Structure formats: C-alpha cells, structure tokens
Amino acid sequence: MDDDLIHGAPIMDDIAMDDDSTGDDADIVDEDIFTQPFPGGPTDPSILKSFKSHIAAAIWNVTDEKRPLKCHNHSSKILPSFVKRWQPETNTFHLTVGEMTITLDDVATILGLPIVGKSISVRKLSERRAIALVINILKIDEQDVRYEIYSAGGNSVRLEWLRAHFHNVTDNDSMERIACAGRAYLLFLLGYTLFNDKTCTRVPVVYLSLLSDLTTVSSYAWGAAALAYLYRHMGYASKSGVKQITGYMTLPEGWIYEHFRGFRPHLNMNYPRDMPHVYRWTSQRESGEETQLQVFQEELDKLGVHDVIWDPYQSCRDVHPCHPDTFYHGCLRCLEVVEPYHPDRVLRHFGRVQTIPNPPLGPMRASRGATAPCYNVMYAYLDIIWEAWDNHVLSDRRRSTPVRQPWDCVPGYMDWYQTITHMNIQNPTRRSQVNPNIHHYQYLSQDAQRMSQIYQITHHFIEASYEDSVQHLDRLYYAIDAIEQLLQDQHISEVAPSISTQGRSAPSSSTAHRFGAHYTRRSHS
Incomplete structure (x- = not known):
C-alpha cells in the first residue's frame, strides 16, 4: 500500500482546478456571453455574463414557471425564492437593496465551523x-x-x-x-x-x-470549504434547467433568519448566546403551495433597506468575534470546486459603507449552461495564497468607512447597481392574484405567538420570590436578552427603551451548557 494513504493526506500540488461534473473527457468551452440589455435589467451585461441561462430570465420571459427546487432534508420554501436571486459570477444575492451574500463570518457564527486552516x-x-x-x-x-x-x-x-x-x-x-x-x-x-x-x-x-x-x-478550514461547495451548488440551482439544490441548506436558511425578520421562525428560548447561531431558531414546517412561493417572490421584489438586518451579529461580537480572514479576497476551495469570494461587494454586512466594487474575479474558462452537466467552471487557485490569507485581505481603504445608517452606500452605488442587475424576478404582467393581506395576517399571528413566548419567559420570574431571582441572575439576564430580541422581531416602536446589556455578565458557561443540552435533547426528540 502507498505510504501517503496510510500515514496522512496526500499533498496537493498548486494547480488550477476545474469542477467537471460530466466526466474526465468533457470539454470546457467558453461561456456563451450575454451581450445585450435584458428587459427588466441588466442593461450593462459586463457582470452577469451567463444571465441568458438564469432562472430569472426564464421567469421574466414566461418560458418557465420554475417548479420549486427540491431541497433534501429541508421543508423551507423561502430558499428557492432567494436562489432565484443568486448570481454565480459574483456569488451574491442580487436584491432590490443591493448585493448580499453568505460570508465566512456567517459560516463561523451560524455553524461554528473553522474558517481558518489548511485548504481542503x-x-x-x-x-x-x-x-x-x-x-x-x-x-x-x-x-x-x-x-x-x-x-x-x-x-x-x-x-x-x-x-x-x-x-x-x-x-x-x-x-x-x-x-x-x-x-x-x-x-x-x-x-x-x-x-x-x-x-x-x-x-x-x-x-x-x-x-x-x-x-x-x-x-482544516472546513467552513471555507463548505462555503465554496455551497456557492457552486447555488450557482447550479440558479440555472433554468435545474430542479434540485444540494449542499448544506441549513447555512443559507440560518442566514436568511439572521438578516430578514419577516422570514424568521420562533426564537429558541433556551439558546445560550455563546453557541452557534444555528441553535438560535426552532425549525418550522412550511406549506409548499405555489401561491405562497409566488408571494415570497413578490415580497422580495418589494424589499426595502429597512427590511434588512445588515449587521446581525453586532451585539454578540464578545462571543462571536469577526475573524480577520472574513475580509480575504480571492478563491475558496473544496476538492475540485473552486469559487471566488468577494467581501468588497457586501461591506454593509460588516458595518461599512458600501462602495462600487471592482469587477468580480473571472474564471479562466467557463460554461454556465442551463443544466448542471453544462455547468463547468475553472478558476485559478493556489493553496499558498489561501495559506497566506492575511496577505490577501481587503485594505483599509477598500473596507470603506463605518456606516451612520446600516444601509449606507456611496453616492451613485444604487444607480450603478441597477444597470448591472435584474432588480425584479416577477414580471409585472404576471403578478399573483393572492391577497397580500394573507401574508400580513401571518405576521399578526407571529406577533401573537411572540407575545405568548414573552409571557412564558417572564411569568416564572414574576411568580418567583426575590431570593430565588437573585440566586439565578444568569437566567434573568438571559430572559431579558430573549425578550429584547422578541420585541425587536415584532417591530414594536411603542415599547420603552431596551435595557442595556453593558455592565452585566453573560450567562455562565455552566448555564449555557444546560441550555445547549436541553435544546439538543428537544431537537432530536
């Protein structure tokens, strides 16, 4: 037997890698470049070069109703609506408010996976x-x-x-x-x-x-590899002929919950704040009616800057710090899959003013066809670049300046952005006939459920004696944090100013472990 198979992983030479899903002998051909303005955008075709084969183009042209993407082990029906806004050239979601994406910081905070280490x-x-x-x-x-x-x-x-x-x-x-x-x-x-x-x-x-x-x-940097793998499969799924999405869908689902209040499920009342944020939410089952999917699509078409939580981890940086390598600008790798990572396109995720970014990293060769077998991409990649990531992070200048408002961008950004993207997925001639108040009633129902949750949190302390309360300050502090989060989720503006968390300690690690163990038992029951 070969020694390198027995004693450890074989060493990978620094070479350009291609992800060829059709076999060793398949040719990688030049991309069918999109060169003309498209109705509804983009008018500048220099960025989204494979847009002709994108599901958004098919929906706009009424050539595809786009059946819901099949997501293994997931019932969330909001995911396909976001996938329709994924653009593989930039590896970002193109929303009406600008670009957003899942970053290395999201991977570390939501899943708790290492984002620094040896390349996969x-x-x-x-x-x-x-x-x-x-x-x-x-x-x-x-x-x-x-x-x-x-x-x-x-x-x-x-x-x-x-x-x-x-x-x-x-x-x-x-x-x-x-x-x-x-x-x-x-x-x-x-x-x-x-x-x-x-x-x-x-x-x-x-x-x-x-x-x-x-x-x-x-x-090993498992988190970085997971992100590269997810980027590639989001790219596959954004094409008009693809019916299924693979990859770890818990990550984009958790990302949606963190950044968009309107799509959140119930908060896990037992969540200890030093645990990965994937434990922060309780799973929810959603119906798969086509009318609901179209409503989700239209809700995203009407998205405004106030509907987004641009920097959701700002209040938990003491336990979930932002690692410097989240500003790495280059390619990520998972075996043969190599995908570009562009933090400069989503600076508002880090509390920085969004600037007009440089063009995205381009592949050496690419063919992003309408189906997975026709989707082959090759990016230049060197392991030594990733291993020296600190030499390839955004400079202070490229990180821009701190925001005054979470959605701040430089003058001219939105004008530029509207020329290079497709703003609305749903063709206005094919709006759904669904009563928009249905979604409003869902929000009212969620508000009532949250108020019930607040009662469940507080009534134990109301009924407890003073001595019992002061003996369990960690639980009291956690309860206050949970109530604050619930009130924020409800968009309640009439409530009194929230209690500052400064000067009080976080729940003890022993309490955190008790909460975590309780959640684990519940989630697997």
Missing part, C-alpha cells in the same frame, strides 16, 4: 487508490470495500454502508476499532451535511485522506 485540497483518487484508502483507514475487508465502491460509483461509499459497519461500536472495543468508527462517523457527517450530493445517500472516500489523523482534523 486532496489529489484526485483513482479507483485503486480509493479502495486502498478505505481499507487502510477504516480497516474493512478488501472484498467488501471493492464491492461497495463498485456499487456506489464515483469512488464513493453509501452512508448506510458506513452506519452498518460501525453502528455497534462501544467503549469496550479496541482503541483502533473506536478510532475507525470515529473516522467513519466524521465521513458520514460530511456526506450527510456539508458536502451532500443530489443522492444524499453517499460520500466520496477522498475525504478520508483528511480524517486519517484524528488529532489534525480541526486544522
């Missing part, structure tokens, strides 16, 4: 090396491994196959067996969450190269 770069495996890797890392019989990889295809193994081999491992097993189970569990998680494919049933074994030494797993 591994040499592409032959079938022989893939079989050898699984045998050496997981200690499974060769014949079993060979049959599984042949059956699963794509140098992958099925998630159920991993579970069947290791679900019965206990503390009484040998240390080697337990370590193998740990690697298999991590591989399972990668395939089921961050890097799931359209089948949601298998995972490439190449990730095992990064899991062979369990002590170094945390040294």
